[in-house]
Amino acid sequence: MEIEHPRLILHNFLTEEECKELEFIHKSCSTVGYRPNVFSTTLSHLIATNSAHLILPFLPLRDRLKEKVEEIFGCEYELVTEFTGLISWSRGASIGWHSDDNRPYLKQRDFTAVCYLNSYQTDFKGGLFHFQDGEPKTIAPLVGDAVMYTADSRNTHSVDEVTDGERLTLTLWFSRDSSHDEDAKLIPLLAESLLHKSNNVPQSFLPVPASDNMYWFFPNQASHQDMGFDIRLGRLHAFGFDVYYSQDMNFISDLSELLMEPMQLVRRDQLLDHKFVNVLHALQVVQFYFWKGCKSQTFTSEVQFGKVVQSSQSQRDKISQVNSVFLKDTKLEETVFRSVEQYYFDSATFSAAITAWEDYSCKLHKEILISLPQWRAHQAIYRVHFDVS
Ligand SMILES: O=C(O)CCC(=O)C(=O)O
Ligand SMILES: [Fe+2]
Secondary structure, three states, X not given: OOOOOOEEEEOOOOOHHHHHHHHXXXXXXXXXXXXXXXXXXXXXXXXHOOOHHHHOOHHHHHHHHHHHHHHHHOOOOOOEEEEEEEEEEEOOOOEEEEOOOOOHHHOOOOEEEEEEOOOEXXXXXXXXXXXXXXXXXXXXXXXXXXXXXXXXXXXXXEEOOEEEEEEEEEXXXXXXXXXXXXXXXXHHHHHHHHHOOOOOHHHOOOOOOOOHHHHEEOOOOHHHOXXXXXXXXXXXHHOOEEEEOOOOHHHOOOHHHHHHOOEEEEEOOEEEOOOEOOHHHHHHHHHHHHHOXXXXXXXXXXXXXXXXXXXXXXXXXHHHHHHHHHOOOOOHHHHHOOOOOOOOOOHHXXXXXXXXXXXXXXXXXXXHHHHHHHHHHHHHHHHHHHOOO
């Protein structure tokens, strides 16, 4: 490794399957991010939305990344993970020259690891990564690759504007300062979230949306000021789905409350009979269906006929009303999320996917309940060892 610019690129650090699972989590759970045209899924957000079980797939990757960073930068057993999150950039997002510790409140960041979960040109356009000095100069993100570098000014970098698609990364920062260990905050939250309801397993993994402004996308262009859309509905729409609420809308003063309520999915005027507990639940299942492949053989549970009925005029009126509030008429969301509406869809397979999603969630939920005590114990040993508690 170059001493002047300590950095390393590892090809195929993550498998494609690992990347796909994280993509599923992000596209079904993300909120709008800290900058325009950016979406993020943090571990604390997963806990806050009753989706703590979805942290499980992160844990082995986090450990592998930390060990690798410690190995290549020669700091065995010294580091804590300061932040783990999924971050995606849609059209219009970019970042100029910076180092990752360039604010007083970021000084604890010693090392960065960015894993690319999708690929330049295939999944998005633009979004090339550049180091200001030293080699390599430019990195074209490729699914599974990881780039690791020191967070200081020896690795000043920038990312070109994304011009199409959604560029997705798993981003971590590591610190030598053990008071910035994200686990110290996460474990109590996780314990509280999981242990409260461990005796109520069937309901334990149904998502509970965060406050609705966390899902509201505003483009930054001045001319678009009164536009914006709900990203959950936007993502569903990109797959060709509308949402249907049976309530009489004339009696609802704040329509955003609807998004917490049970609902049904509609595809090309066909109303699917399954009732989801809320729109986040529907989004998780839809993303799961397309993640796992939409062919019926994928799902082991018996494929039953998924009932579909032609929607009535009054139902279609309500659907348009919801769209006009949450998606507006601007089609902005189509420029943010690539349309994938042409994907094969079959309602019988989709009902099998609902069951398969439940099995998947339940399995992760049980596994994270098992791993929590180990994680806690590890944290406790760590705290004694470094005398930080
Ligand atoms: O996504 C990347 O390639 C790097 C992003 C970045 O520079 C940052 O988040 O600080
Ligand atoms: Fe950065």
